[in-house]
Amino acid sequence: xxxxxxxxxxxxxxxxxxxxxxxxxxxxxxxxxxxxxxxxxxxxxxxxxxxxxxxxxxxxxxxxxxxxxxxxxxxxxxxxxxxxxxxxxxxxxxxxxxxxxxxxxxxxxxxxxxxxxxx
Amino acid sequence: xxxxxxxxxxxxxxxxxxxxxxxxxxxxxxxxxxxxxxxxxxxxxxxxxxxxxxxxxxxxxxxxxxxxxxxxxxxxxxxxxxxxxxxxxxxxxxxxxxxxxxxxxxxxxxxxxxxxxxx
DNA sequence: GTCCTTGTTCAAAATTCATTGGACAATTGA
DNA sequence: TCAATTGTCCAATGAATTTTGAACAAGGAC
Numbered sequence: 001x002x003x004x005x006x007x008x009x010x011x012x013x014x015x016x017x018x019x020x021x022x023x024x025x026x027x028x029x030x031x032x033x034x035x036x037x038x039x040x041x042x043x044x045x046x047x048x049x050x051x052x053x054x055x056x057x058x059x060x061x062x063x064x065x066x067x068x069x070x071x072x073x074x075x076x077x078x079x080x081x082x083x084x085x086x087x088x089x090x091x092x093x094x095x096x097x098x099x100x101x102x103x104x105x106x107x108x109x110x111x112x113x114x115x116x117x118x119x
Numbered sequence: 120x121x122x123x124x125x126x127x128x129x130x131x132x133x134x135x136x137x138x139x140x141x142x143x144x145x146x147x148x149x150x151x152x153x154x155x156x157x158x159x160x161x162x163x164x165x166x167x168x169x170x171x172x173x174x175x176x177x178x179x180x181x182x183x184x185x186x187x188x189x190x191x192x193x194x195x196x197x198x199x200x201x202x203x204x205x206x207x208x209x210x211x212x213x214x215x216x217x218x219x220x221x222x223x224x225x226x227x228x229x230x231x232x233x234x235x236x237x238x
Numbered sequence: 239g240t241c242c243t244t245g246t247t248c249a250a251a252a253t254t255c256a257t258t259g260g261a262c263a264a265t266t267g268a
Numbered sequence: 269t270c271a272a273t274t275g276t277c278c279a280a281t282g283a284a285t286t287t288t289g290a291a292c293a294a295g296g297a298c
Contacts, residue, residue, distance in 0.1 A: 013219040014142055021140035022286090023133055044244065054287060056246060061285095075244040075295045093215040100132040100209060141256085163274065173257055175276060180255095194265045194274040 003063060003070050008085045011066035016090070019065035020097060023106065024049055025058050029067065030107035032081045033098040040080035042073070048110040122182060122189050127204045130185035135209070138184035139216060142225065143168055144177050148186065149226035151200045152217040159199035161192070167229040 020026055027049055035041055043055050050058070059079060062068045066085065071078045086094045101107065139145055146168055154160055162174050169177070178198060181187045185204065190197045205213045220226065 013216065014140065014145055017136055017145070017216075018140035021133070021137035024286090026133055026136070042244085050286095051288070052245065053247090053289075057286075072245095075293095077245070090215050090219060092211045096209050096212040096215070097132065097136075143256090161274085169256095170258070171275065172259075172277090176256075191264095194263095196275070 002072070005063060005069060006066040008066075008089060011085065011089050013090060015065040016067060016086070016093075019061050019067050022058070022061075023104075024054075025062055026097075026101050027104055027106040027110065028058065028062065028079075029081070029098065030101035030104050031110055032068070032079065033102050034107065034111060037081065037083060040069075040078050042076040042078055044076070045114055046110065048113045049106060121191070124182060124188060125185040127185075127208060130204065130208050132209060134184040135186060135205070135212075138180050138186050141177070141180075142223075143173070144181055145216075145220050146223055146225040146229065147177065147181065147198075148200065148217065149220035149223050150229055151187070151198065152221050153226065153230060156200065156202060159188075159197050161195040161197055163195070164233055165229065167232045168225060 020029065028046055031046065032041060043059055044052075046055055046059075049055070059068065059070060059077070062079075063070050066082060066089075069080045069082050071080070081094075083094060139148065147165055150165065151160060162178055163171075165174055165178075168174070178187065178189060178196070181198075182189050185201060185208075188199045188201050190199070200213075202213060
């Protein structure tokens with residue numbers, strides 16, 4: 001089962017801005033920006049941010065806006081940033097957002113948690 | 120009576136994104152981006168977008184987020200983009216937003232209306 | 239097969255946001 | 269002073285968003 005994603009040229013700025021104008025979702029982006037772009041993260045790794053159910057909701061918002069790609073892997077969902085697509089559509093935009101998003105306290109906390117679990 | 124504006128370093132990305140993630144407010148930004156940066160526009164000139172009361176609400180949102188400056192001029196309110204402040208805080212961000220915002224249909228319509236009135 | 243993990247779905251509740259209308263304040267101009 | 273212009277304030281409504289919990293599905297490990 002593949003999830004619906006907008007084509008590159010169907011990504012609109014109002015949608016992207018609305019998707020990013022939320023603390024939880026901005027934190028998700030910040031986390032993704034600080035991990036291997038190809039690897040991404042699976043939903044469960046954001047559990048420090050909010051509940052499982054709520055993550056489903058927020059990740060779907062980001063996916064529908066065209067900000068992230070969600071690829072099923074068994075029972076997991078691998079989430080990656082659509083960097084190239086966003087760069088082509090709104091050159092420079094993602095970089096400036098990321099530059100600030102990576103420093104959000106929620107992002108620090110979530111990533112620290114992940115590191116501890118890995119160790 | 121001067122209206123409260125956040126200092127440059129108090130402008131936060133979550134607030135700015137939330138402020139811009141709305142069609143009416145994005146249209147206001149688009150209109151401002153296509154007018155003399157020093158002149159700006161007065162609230163009434165956005166009346167094509169929505170009601171007078173509603174404009175007060177949206178312009179206040181933009182002001183509180185640090186996106187625009189609102190300067191009283193008699194009974195009018197002159198609205199200008201805080202270009203330098205936003206550029207210093209999030210380099211490149213405003214440019215990419217504007218590049219898309221200026222082409223919104225609502226912006227075209229509103230500016231056409233203004234031109235007709237002037238003529 | 240049976241558990242465990244991961245995430246979804248659904249309906250409900252809570253919260254936030256956007257919009258409206260009426261009354262009003264401030265300034266300008268006649 | 270009087271009227272017109274411009275915009276604010278307030279309370280209420282409507283709409284959209286976010287959050288929650290319980291039940292469920294799909295896949296992996298055993």
